[in-house]
Amino acid sequence: MTWDIFSIIGTAAFAISGALVAMDEKYDVFGVYILGFVTAFGGGAIRNLLIGLPVSYLWSQTTLFYISLISITIILIFPKLMTYSWKKAGLYADAIGLAAFAIQGALHAASLDHSMLAIMVAAFLTGSGGGILRDVLAGRKPYVFKAEIYGTWAALAGLVIGLGASDHPILLYVLFAAIISLRIFSFHQKWQLPVPKMHYQ
Numbered sequence: 001m002t003w004d005i006f007s008i009i010g011t012a013a014f015a016i017s018g019a020l021v022a023m024d025e026k027y028d029v030f031g032v033y034i035l036g037f038v039t040a041f042g043g044g045a046i047r048n049l050l051i052g053l054p055v056s057y058l059w060s061q062t063t064l065f066y067i068s069l070i071s072i073t074i075i076l077i078f079p080k081l082m083t084y085s086w087k088k089a090g091l092y093a094d095a096i097g098l099a100a101f102a103i104q105g106a107l108h109a110a111s112l113d114h115s116m117l118a119i120m121v122a123a124f125l126t127g128s129g130g131g132i133l134r135d136v137l138a139g140r141k142p143y144v145f146k147a148e149i150y151g152t153w154a155a156l157a158g159l160v161i162g163l164g165a166s167d168h169p170i171l172l173y174v175l176f177a178a179i180i181s182l183r184i185f186s187f188h189q190k191w192q193l194p195v196p197k198m199h200y201q
Contacts, residue, residue, distance in 0.1 A: 006107070006176070008067055010100030015040040017066035017093040018134045018201050019075045024090070029076065035134055037074040040064070041098075043129030047105050052112075063133035079167050089099075091187060094131060101171060102154035104129030106161040116162040123158025124151050149186045149193055155178050 018039025022032040045058050078146050090102045105126025107117040128144045135142040144151040163170045 006100045006104040006172075007061075007064060009105055010097050011040045011130075012065045012071045013093045013100060014035050014072040014097035014130045015056075015135075016075055017097055017131070019072045019089055020090045020093065021134055021138050023075070023079065027097030032076060033069075033072055035137055037172075038137060039130040039134040040068040041130065042133035043101055043105070043126045043131070046129040047126040050121065050125060076128055091184065095180045095183040095187075096168040096185055097130070098150070098154055099157065099176050100125045101130070102157040102179060103161065103176055107153075107166055107172075110161055110166050116159070120158035121150075123161070124154045127151070127157070130136040135192075144173070149191050150183070152193070153182050153186075155162045 015036040018036040019032050020181040021039075022035035027035060028101075041058055041064075042059075048054065048057055106119050106123035109122035114122070128142075131150075132142040132144055157175060160175055161172075165175060
């Protein structure tokens with residue numbers, strides 16, 4: 001049940017995030033749907049490749065496809081729901097998708113008895129992969145590769161789950177709220193990871 005809830009939340013949030021970026025970039029309706037779908041399912045597809053699940057598993061998620069389709073359609077029909085602040089709406093949708101998919105990816109890896117490192121990588125890829133693909137297709141520098149703290153929070157979710165949080169559903173929801181809050185707080189506080197510099201002679 002917990003798995004399904006995080007899958008639904010993550011799919012809807014990332015579909016909306018992708019649609020918002022596409023609309024901000026002036027994509028046509030087809031482009032909005034494509035970017036929304038890529039954002040919603042890209043991270044899971046990358047995760048499946050790396051932890052040994054068939055990519056074809058993606059096509060069996062009929063309910064999640066409908067959820068993403070409905071989410072994107074609502075944004076297209078009622079754009080004023082989000083246009084009060086494109087940046088803020090995109091940030092919140094992205095933070096929710098990051099938290100939900102990071103936890104979902106970590107739970108999936110943990111259920112297959114993978115190592116702690118594999119659980120953290122699964123959390124990172126599932127939480128960040130869709131956003132990376134979205135930004136690349138939109139011609140933007142992916143958040144996760146910039147100084148801004150983003151993927152670190154997904155890896156943190158994987159660490160907590162690897163330490164046994166999956167045995168306590170309530171703790172998972174606390175973790176979900178914590179990752180969203182940390183992502184938004186770090187954005188507003190402009191927290192940054194060190195940026196290595198090349199020194200040329």
